[in-house]
Amino acid sequence: MKKLLSVFILLCLFAQISIAQIKTWQSPKENKTIQCAQWEVNDLVYSVQEDVDKPFNKEVFAIVTGEEGMQKIPLFYGGDHNWVFRYSSASVGAKSFVLQSEIKALSGKKGKFLITENTKQDRHGGIVLKKDNPQHLFYEDGSHYFNLAFECDWLFALDYGQEEISKTKHLLSLVNKYKFNQIVMNVYSYDVSWPKDKRLEQYPEHEYGSREDIFPFLGSNSEPDFSSLNVDFFKHFDKVIAEMHDKEIVSHLMIYVWNKLENWPDMESEADNMYYDYVVKRYQAFPNMVWDVSKEALHYTRATKEYISERIERTRNLDSYNRLVSVHDYGFCRNHKDQVDFISMQNWQHTLYQNMLNARKDFPNKPIFNIEHGGYEESPYVVFPGAYDDAEACLRRNYMCIFAGGYSTYYWQGVSWNAIIHNPFEQPEDFSKPHFEYFKHMRSLFDSVHFENCEPLSRYNTAGYNLTNEKDGIVLVYAPxxxxxxGANKIISDKFNPENATKQWFNTLTGEFSEEVKYVKKSLEFWDWRPWKGEADAILIIRGLEKKKK
Structure with missing residues (x-):
């Protein structure tokens, strides 16, 4: 029995173990070739026997060499005398690596990778920019990334302390089912400072604020110990990010937030730098990662623009994968556009469409992403009502962002902040249910018309909003x-030959398409009545247009 136990322990030390979509290799043998798929995340765990002073601050790097060149990737301390080399690759082929460190037991460790081509159908790699189409977002494989985000600040708290993350998986399965492909989230938040709905007291299982057992440092939010980090916090967070990666949901990760009663260390202190660096080191290998320095970064008094700039530079110096970086503060993005990869907006004004359109014109070389437009769809609890809580009004504001050529975020009050109803469709009948299906319809529509080729030609707006795809011969007009x-006669007359064109209508609430019929130009276009008037916003779609020859 002792011999069998010894063999099992040796197998655990040298074999590959799969944990929550991360392939883990415990004490990999010297020069062992590790085979993995493109964009798959791997943890190579190296143990050091002796105690190391301030392990979170030690510099350990893996120098990876392949046909495409060299990559210097930081390792992170995983607790229990273990350092983790977390790795993924966008390119296929053979690679080798060697560790560099002031820790003698780690320095000089070597290994090899053999990266095979991705076979997961819905996996396309990290989010990147394209020089020839700078106002849209793309995956590393070249396909368009229609950024349709879903706010869930407290996602880290679901299932915290549990071995299985069943609630998290259920919520993420809904996010995936309804075609959202990004979650705007915090690494950590404590609690909201505004009043809470009394009804929430009847359902304490939905309350995740003021959890003293959850904290990224030692101690708790109320009694913090900033001398070290809480590795168990990040082990749980690994499961969340890995599950998102498995479902191809991007983490728009806001590393800080200032207005949720968090107890952070002083800016630029050793503890502050330790925390920030650790997040970047630990999660950069995930292809589904986009960095955001802080939620509402300069809206509150804690941070300065100089501090935010330093954090961005810090991110870029540490992140060997060059994940996209932005800041949830439009003023900062406007004044420091060269420091961010895309422009983040927060705009509640009634003139949202025009504001988004102006931003797109002001930043012709950057994607525009409205993270927060004041539309927070109502839930069984009034969590944060904002300016708009009617589901159709919130949907319309998302369409305003898109018809201005930008990207948007959906908020449901039942998951966006401290209250999380992870299974909304399994709640009592008197619980109002979210309209996730509206956004599934939206995503299907814009995938079909190739949004990456669309441009808002506002001079052709009639009583609605125009979006035109000249490359593929498609004109869309949004009608409240x-x-x-x-109407679309003017733009068609100016730019297209409509001989073979068709037209149909799309219902934004049901996803229904009207019959596709031949497009016929009428001199008095406003006599061509639209369907679903008074019932639902609709979109006129004209396809099959041919560009006029110059």
Missing amino acids: KENNWV
Whole structure:
């Protein structure tokens, strides 16, 4: 029995172990070739027997060499005398690596990778920019990334302390099912400072604020110990990010947030730098990662623009994968556009469409992403009502962002902040349910019209909003439900030959398409009545247009 136990222990030390979509290799043999798929995340765990003073601050790097060149990747301390080399690759082929460190037991460790081509159908790699189409987002494989985000600040708290993350998996399965492909989230938040709905007291299982057992440092939020980090916090966070990666959901990770009663260390203190660096080291290998220095970074008094700039530079110096970086503060992005990869907006104004359009014109070489437009769809609890809580009004504001050529974020009050109803469709009948399906319809529509080729030609707006794809011969016009009519004659006359064109309408609430019929130009276009008037906003779609020859 002792011999069998010894063999089992040796197998655990040298074999590959799969944990929550991360392939883990415990004490890999010298020069062992590790085979893994493109964009798959691997943890190579190296143990050091002796105690190391301030292990979170030690510099340990893996120098990876392949046909595409060299990559210097930081390792992170995983607790229990272990350092972790977390690795993924966008390119296929053979690679080798060697560790460099002031820790003698680690320095000089070597190994090899053999990266095979990705076979997961819905996996496309990290999010990147394209020089020839700078106002849209793309995956590393070249396909368009239609950034449709979903806010869930307290996602880290679901299932915390549990071995299985069943609630997290259920919520993420809904996010995936309804075609959202990004979650705007915090690494850590403590609690909201505004009043809480009394009804939430009847359902304490939905309350995740003021959890003293959850904290990224030692101690608790109320009694912090900033001398070291809480590795167990990040082990749980690994499971969350890995599950998102498995479902191809991007983490728009806001490393800080200032207005949720958090107890952070002083800016630029040793503890502050230790925390920030650790997050970047630990999660950069995940292809589904986008960095955001802080939620509402300069809206509160804690941070300065100089501090935010330093954090961005710090991120870029540590992140060997060059993940996209932005800051949830439009003023900062506007004044420091060269420091961010895309422009983050927060705009509640009634003139949202025009504001988004202006931003797109002001930043012709950057994607525009409205993270927060004041539309927070109502839930069984009034968590944060904002300016708009009617589901259709919130949907319309998302369409305003998109028809201005930008990207948007959906908020449901039942998951966006401290209250999380992870299974909303399994709640009592008197619980109002979210309209996730509206966004599934939206995503299907814009995938079908190739949004990456669309441009808002506002001079052709009639009673609605125009979006035109000249490359593929498609014109869209958005019509609010109050409108009798929207038209496209002017843009078609100016730019296209409509001989083989068709037209149909799309219902934004049901996803229904009207019959596709031949497009016929009418001199009095406003007599061409639209369907679903007074019932739902609709989109006129004209396809099959041919560009006029110059």
